[in-house]
Amino acid sequence: MSVMRKEMEKYRDIDEDELLKKLSEEELQRLEDELDELDPDNALLPAGMRQKDQTKKAPTGTFQRDNLLAHLEKQAKEHPDREDLVPFTGEKRGGSLLSLSRRFRVMFAEKLDSGELEEALASASDAELCDIAGKTPSLDMNFWISSTQYKPVPDEEPNSTDVEETLRRLKRNDPDLVEVNLNNIRNIPIPVLKEYAEALMENSVVERFSIVGTRSNDHVALAEMLKVNTTLKSLNVESNFITGTGILSLIESLQKNTTLLELKIDNQSQPLGNKVEMEIASMLEKNTTLLKFGYHFTQQGPRLRGSNAMMNNNDLGGLDTHTHTHTHTHTHNTAQMQCCVLNKLSLYHVKSPSLTLIPFHQQSSCIS
Structure with a gap:
């Protein structure tokens, strides 16, 4: 048996209650102080629970606020003030500006013309002007600023497009329906938006389609529509719930679409991320027909690649137009x-x- 174990065997059969009975009042208090678990660094605990109770005096009575204030005031009056280290002699330094400020008060009261007032102010120093400004509170300076009542700007009127009627016109290929604007119509069901996408597959008239703020998501098969449609020139799907997968499929469909000139996909509910932005930039570099692309890249690399791709497409687009016009006459x-x-x-x-x-x-x- 080890020495430590032998030492511990002596305390196994000790009766703690008997030991506590033999302790005096002072020893019990010291033991209680040692066993207190206090946390002085915890600012959330009251002060009495962060430190040991060091007050040994008996309470003097209930708290009386009026008596305490009277005692403090009496004690302050009886206590003599501390003498100044440098005694006050009453000496005045600097020039007195009372006469100058009084002269200006008289001048303002007589309502002098602008020439005399300007001459008087020009002869005064900066210190005198500051003193005049501080000692003439009766001067009304409201004439320097005139309030302007702005006309209230009315709220934008809600979109008045008839969703059902527009869908019927879209399906029957109405020749007068060139633009479909469903912006900010939030109560359009997803199946209805799918019907719009299916109708655009066979439509040959609509050139601009915008569904900003319509709660559209990946289930609206616009990518499949772009692979088939050959008339649409502008597509706006900003401020919706389209994920990065849906955006990539939308841009990938442009490889089979050569008529779309403008695509806006910014401000989706979820950020696309760096990987998706890099893939978007790669797809834009492969496209040669898209002229406007609306999206705010968060990374500088994809942003530069996308802007260069759009610049090249615009330059090539202008070149193709010029060539088609003058090929036969000015070779x-x-x-x-x-x-x-x-x-x-x-x-x-x-x-x-x-x-x-x-x-x-x-x-x-x-x-x-």
């Missing part, structure tokens, strides 16, 4: 113009009106 001039426009891209140059691209280092051969 030689068109080739030179194509070279100049593509020179901005610093990548390729046009060799002939058929838009055959050649590397940048061969630019001298295309201008003759």
Whole structure:
């Protein structure tokens, strides 16, 4: 048996109650103080529970506020004030400005013209002007600022589009229905939005479709519609509940769509994330027909890649329009113009009106 165990065996059969009975009152108080579990660093506990009770005096009685205030006031009057380290002699330093301020009061009371007032103010120093401003509270300075009553701006009127009637016109391919605007109509069921997407697959008239703030989600199959539709030029799905998967499928469908010129997908309920933004930038670089893309990238890399892709598409779009107009009449001039426009891209140059691209280092051969 070890020595420690032998020492502990002595205390096994000790009666604690007998030991406590033998302790005096002072020893019991000391034992109680040692056993108190206090937390002085816990600011949430009252002060009495953060430290030991050190008050040994008996209570003097109930608290009486009026008597306490009277005692404190009496004690303050009986206690002599501390003498100043530097005695006050009553000496006044600096010039007195009472006469100057009184003169200005008289001048304002007589309502002098602007010339005399300006001359008087010009002759006063900065200190005198400050003193005048502080000692003439009766001067009304409200004439310096005039309030303007602004006209109340009325709230924007709710969207008055008839959802059911517009859907019927869309299905029958109404030639007068060029734009469909369902913005901020929040009570449109998801099945109705699906019917709009299905109707756009066969519609050949509508060029602009906007469903901003309609609680649309991934189940609205707009991506499948874009793969088939050849008339739509502008699509706006901002401020909805479309996830990153739905956005990627929407942009991926542009590989089979060459007529859509504008796409807005910003301000969705969930952030798309860095991975989705990188994939969006890669898809935009592969597209050559989209001219406007509405989305605020959170990362600088995808933002620069997306903006460069849109800039290239706009430059190429303007070049195609110019070539289509002047190919038959100005063949030689068109080739030179194509070279100049593509020179901005610093990548390729046009060799002939058929838009055959050649590397940048061969630019001298295309201008003759």
